[in-house]
Amino acid sequence: MVSIKNAQKQTFYIVRSIDNSIIHHGELEIGQSMESGQQILEVFQTEEDLNNKLSELNNGV
């Protein structure tokens, strides 16, 4: 399980399974939390960074 508790700033994230067959992404506003049963968590400072990573994952990079 991975999580972000009580975000202190707008936070972009990807959570995914080890084999990338499951990819969830989203953004947290201040005070929000995210918990996931997926295995891997990646946090990004900007939406652009998030989208770049999503593109990589979708292209199998």
Added chain:
Amino acid sequence: MNLFNNKNKSLDYSKFFNTSEPISEDFIFKIDTSLGNGLNQYVLELTHYGVINYTVDWGDGSNTVVNSDIVSTHNYSLAGIYEIKIKVISGVINYFLGFPKQDYLKVIEILNIGSYKPNTCVFYACGYPNYGLINFTDVCFIIGVGNSNFQTTTIININLNFDNATRLRQTFRHATATNWNFLLNTNIPNVVDMYRIFSGSCNLDSLTYQLLLIHWTGWDGTTATKTLKNNVPADFGNSRYEIGGQSEDARNYLINTLSWTIIDGGGI
């Protein structure tokens, strides 16, 4: 705890599940031409993907077959209340109502959603700025629910069926309701995606969120009794579960057993 003690007694589900009485596939709504700009006309502007074919029954004996036009304007000989029926023959409509360019202020009642296709966004922005007039009571989803159906909508009273829905992405994003208890009449056995469902300025309250976790999982105090899909992303906005309560147990089940990803306001 009786999860259904707030069920609106005026809701009559039998009309939606009586197989001997086929459900109309038409999108049906009522207008009052005296509202909005007050002209004796209705400007229907549908947003759609690609080629579209649909018919419009304007409620005064006139019918229009639309092949590709986005905007259809109908002039009535008399001011009044009319029931408009839209039948989609082919193609996909993604907005039925709600864009400012059309006469949405004249809409006074939604009578039937019909079997519109997924990816539609029926009520986008309908709740803004003037939606005290709309009666959602008889709205019912039978076939499926696509994206953003109630985004930015003010929900007064509604009857929803998510049994066949697979995606509820952004369905209530920025939506407000005076009472979210109608969700406790729904089940989501086939839903695989609730990305941003209650996000933005949606006012889903913590108590309804807690009851929803228990209801959707069928949590009996020990285990879940209802079948749900695995790996579902779900966004409950700033609503908070009860630490040490059954809602936390149900939430933990969704995350740890079904591998859901849940956004919320944390525990309280």
